[in-house]
Amino acid sequence: METSNLKKAGLKVTLPRMKILEILENSETRHLTAEAIYRELLDSGEEIGLATVYRVLTQFEAAGLVCRLHLEGNQAVFELERGGHHDHIVCNQCGRVEEFFDETIERRQREVAQHHGFAIKDHALVLYGDCTDNACPHRPA
Amino acid sequence: METSNLKKAGLKVTLPRMKILEILENSETRHLTAEAIYRELLDSGEEIGLATVYRVLTQFEAAGLVCRLHLEGNQAVFELERGGHHDHIVCNQCGRVEEFFDETIERRQREVAQHHGFAIKDHALVLYGDCTDNACPHRPA
DNA sequence: GCTCAGATGATCAAGATTCTCATTTCTATC
DNA sequence: GATAGAAATGAGAATCTTGATCATCTGAGC
Ligand SMILES: [Mn+2]
Ligand SMILES: [Mn+2]
Ligand SMILES: [Zn+2]
Ligand SMILES: [Zn+2]
Secondary structure, eight states, rough: HHHHHHHHTTTOOOOOHHHHHHHHHHHHHHHEEHHHHHHHHHHHOOOOOOOHHHHHHHHHHHSSSEEOOOOOOSSSSEEOOOSSEEEEETTTTTTTEEEEEEEEEEEHHHHHHHHEEEEEEEEEEEEEEEEOOOTOOOOOO | OOOHHHHTTTTTOOHHHHHHHHHHHHOSSSSHHHHHHHHHHHHOOOOOOOHHHHHHHHHHHHHHHHHEEEOSSOEEEEEEEOOSOOEEETTTTTTOOOEEEOOHHHHHHHHHHHHHHHHEEEEEEEEEEEOOOOOOOOOOO
């Protein structure tokens, strides 16, 4: 089971950490806010504090288990690190998040950075638009 | 002078708005936080409240006079709208911000979005790296 | 100069995230 | 399996950024 991931990351195997990892692995939504994870914990009867959720997520991020994204909105979202880098498209109407990877964009980013004398380490790219999905109602809030 | 910009935007010409616009136009740093603008106002002896700075910047943004960016950090930064869209490279060490525009990246973004069934409206792209500028000390805080 | 819609400033408030610290839980050891 | 020490947790306070309230002030038109 997944406790090996925790041990590998040098993190003590505790109940909150296991539960949070479980939610990240099994939730139908790949991109979750800390509060969404917290609510799922409450719903499944776990007595885990919100501060712990934030703390654990930050540790998971430092350990490379999850990555943190800022997708226009005040809350950060977290997703399990699954090896490959990717960027995101967000629907302005329904909030749906799609993932993509485009080698041309990645290469041009490296070239642009080099051209400006930067050793590029990371980047954040988010596209915003309206998804033409037939199941896209306007976002409630 | 610049009061015409305010009038054009349908905003009453007031002292705080003029001073803030002036700072955005004349500051050596193109990308300023609300607090940085507030401090410049204080330094030049103006008695303008921080709430007004935030309010005015939000109005300027709505009027298309400035745009608001989130460049890794808790504070948003604002810059004068000068017509052309561009993206940013930020130095992890000294915080220097460079601007760039790459038509290939722009085009691929449109293509990727279309491919995923999105009508793209906007995007946020920030590259992070170490600038090899000889005048780049490690950032103090 | 006068009027009043609109703008300002002081303060309070909200939302997200982190910090503090007493208490609890792992892990290692016996 | 019991025990001790280190690390983790939970409750709540604290912080930081930004927006809201509301009484007061100011600018544009007359
Ligand atoms: Mn993703
Ligand atoms: Mn810029
Ligand atoms: Zn949608
Ligand atoms: Zn630098």
